[in-house]
Amino acid sequence: MRAHPAALAVLLSLLAPSPCIGFASRRRNPRPRRIEDNIMEDAVVRDVTKKVQGSKPLNSRQRSFAQQDPVRSLNMNLDYLAKSGQRDAAKRCEEMLTRIEALHEDGYYEKPPDVVSYNSVINALAHGRATKQSRRSQAKHLMQRMEEKGIAPNAITWNTLLRCILKEVWERKWERLAMVEEAESILEQMEQTGLANTISYNTVISIISKSKLDDSAERAERLLQRMAKSEKVQPDTTSFNGVIHAYANASTRNAGAPERARRAEELIEQMETLHASGENDNVKPDTVSYSAVVNAYARAAFQDDACADRAMGILEKMNELHEMGDKDVKPNKQTYTSVINAHARAGKAKAADDILSKMKERYELGNDESLRPDAVCYSSVLDGYAKKGGEDAAFRAEELLEEMTNLYDSGHYDVKPNVQTYRSVITALGKSKQPRAAEKAESILEEMELISSQGVKDLAPNTIVYNAVISAWARSKSVSKAYRAELLLERMTEESEKGNVSIRPDTITYNSLLNAAARSTHGDAIVRKEAYMIGVNAFKDLHSSEYCRPSSVTYVSFLQLLKNLVEQGEARDQMAERVFSLSSSLGLANDAVVKQLKKTCSPLVAKRILESCDDGAEA
Numbered sequence: 001m002r003a004h005p006a007a008l009a010v011l012l013s014l015l016a017p018s019p020c021i022g023f024a025s026r027r028r029n030p031r032p033r034r035i036e037d038n039i040m041e042d043a044v045v046r047d048v049t050k051k052v053q054g055s056k057p058l059n060s061r062q063r064s065f066a067q068q069d070p071v072r073s074l075n076m077n078l079d080y081l082a083k084s085g086q087r088d089a090a091k092r093c094e095e096m097l098t099r100i101e102a103l104h105e106d107g108y109y110e111k112p113p114d115v116v117s118y119n120s121v122i123n124a125l126a127h128g129r130a131t132k133q134s135r136r137s138q139a140k141h142l143m144q145r146m147e148e149k150g151i152a153p154n155a156i157t158w159n160t161l162l163r164c165i166l167k168e169v170w171e172r173k174w175e176r177l178a179m180v181e182e183a184e185s186i187l188e189q190m191e192q193t194g195l196a197n198t199i200s201y202n203t204v205i206s207i208i209s210k211s212k213l214d215d216s217a218e219r220a221e222r223l224l225q226r227m228a229k230s231e232k233v234q235p236d237t238t239s240f241n242g243v244i245h246a247y248a249n250a251s252t253r254n255a256g257a258p259e260r261a262r263r264a265e266e267l268i269e270q271m272e273t274l275h276a277s278g279e280n281d282n283v284k285p286d287t288v289s290y291s292a293v294v295n296a297y298a299r300a301a302f303q304d305d306a307c308a309d310r311a312m313g314i315l316e317k318m319n320e321l322h323e324m325g326d327k328d329v330k331p332n333k334q335t336y337t338s339v340i341n342a343h344a345r346a347g348k349a350k351a352a353d354d355i356l357s358k359m360k361e362r363y364e365l366g367n368d369e370s371l372r373p374d375a376v377c378y379s380s381v382l383d384g385y386a387k388k389g390g391e392d393a394a395f396r397a398e399e400l401l402e403e404m405t406n407l408y409d410s411g412h413y414d415v416k417p418n419v420q421t422y423r424s425v426i427t428a429l430g431k432s433k434q435p436r437a438a439e440k441a442e443s444i445l446e447e448m449e450l451i452s453s454q455g456v457k458d459l460a461p462n463t464i465v466y467n468a469v470i471s472a473w474a475r476s477k478s479v480s481k482a483y484r485a486e487l488l489l490e491r492m493t494e495e496s497e498k499g500n501v502s503i504r505p506d507t508i509t510y511n512s513l514l515n516a517a518a519r520s521t522h523g524d525a526i527v528r529k530e531a532y533m534i535g536v537n538a539f540k541d542l543h544s545s546e547y548c549r550p551s552s553v554t555y556v557s558f559l560q561l562l563k564n565l566v567e568q569g570e571a572r573d574q575m576a577e578r579v580f581s582l583s584s585s586l587g588l589a590n591d592a593v594v595k596q597l598k599k600t601c602s603p604l605v606a607k608r609i610l611e612s613c614d615d616g617a618e619a
Helices: 005-015 043-054 060-068 070-082 089-105 115-127 135-148 155-171 173-192 198-211 216-229 237-249 257-277 287-300 306-323 333-345 349-366 375-388 391-409 419-430 437-453 463-475 481-497 507-518 525-544 552-565 570-585 591-600 603-618
Strands: none
Touching (some): 070 089, 070 115, 115 135, 115 155, 135 155, 198 237, 216 237, 216 257, 237 287, 287 306, 287 333, 333 349, 349 375, 375 391, 391 419, 437 463, 437 481, 481 507, 481 525, 507 525, 507 552, 552 591, 570 591, 591 603
16 A cells, blocks of 8 residues: 555655754763763663664665555654653654554554554654653653553564653653562563563663662662572573672661672672573673772672772782783773772772873783773872871872873873862872962962963862862961961852852861861960950851851861960860860760860869750750
């Protein structure tokens, strides 16, 4: 049956590029991805990527088929549009589907849209950008339409719905638990109907992994075990990588991160055994597998510094395997950066620096772009030096910053220093006790302000950078430290009142200023009195601020101010008692505040204050 001319006109109008966005419109730059985001991609993502890269306009032979079979033409065009990357691709796909359905009902077409047609529209939802309406709710609505028209969803339909959920795990984080439970329910339904395949399981494992729920790793591993026991599907490398990634992504807020990292490594060992024995040839560990374990140890290193050594051991193993001919296990930039992070978090800045040097050597020897250090690598080392402190750490931090600047100026734009880079150098200087370290720190701040004023807005200093400079002044031996810190606070206040909220003072700002005032024990009586008044004003301003509130550190610092700058006696005891009473009323009188109270007041007064608080609590 030949297509009616009116029907063809409708189809062509739908395929025509929109006046605002061309059919091959440019995509916006994606948001920067963290290292852990790059460690693993599930099989569905890889499969879709290959299809997108391979999509081409219809050739003459395909156009000939399209003229003979309008539904085939529809499906080919839906598939092409779904993968085009246009902002409104999903909407246009559904409009096209709806109009062809209407033309079929009017008798223009003999065949109606089929399961392939609907799958393409759902795939457009999975590929498209986030909208106010949930992807998965739109996909389920389309599946309901399919069933109403007597079209049974197949495995591809259900897997594409799962892909929609996978995309939404990041976009709608407040619904993570609901999405995980829905994905698990869909998988169970697919199992019952015999439609579940390896891609189905791997997609659900990826959803669980990326949800970062407290029990994500355990959920993902249970699903992996279910695959292993199944007679229809068997896990592959991607299945294991998803579970390892779940262990690596688990929250480090609670204890147990080292144990989770060890469990991730045990899964690698299980993969090695299964592959070596021939029991499952599809579970050979690859770069993604080992790098995910390295990342797990890197995230756990702040809880147990031995994790840094384990991360290094895995990197060395990867290098050995690759040199022995295993092309699937080649350490990349993410692998090295994770090992650097592990040592930096464990307080081993020199070891982190050495790994960066090895990375540079390997890049220069082999001209391997995948090993060329970028700003993230350098910044990770700088974080380690900032954490360590000391003169040598500060000198090396300055050298690395200069090296980054020279590389950037010579055309290596991926080594451009960023705000974190400058902040780490400022922090390292503040902890160095170098002569004029605070002046250097403020000079870097002014350099950032100058560069940002010339149009490089991503280098504009923020509150954290200002706080690091104030902290540097607090640690300095300058007699004017309190005054210099106060000037920075005033600058922040003025700029934030003009609308620059990125440098609005916060609790740490005021606490750092209080610390600077409390440490102003050098200088004459006039200097000490000025420092005392600066501290008192900061204390008052913090309590009256609309944007931040005092913390326990506030009261510790103010009690130190009283101890260091007010003569011992009844007046100091009375002020200390009022300050402690205020902290207690706000629920901020922790052990550190109590300890400082005992140092500030005379022993008898401190004992009386604490006993009265205990009596009040019992009452």
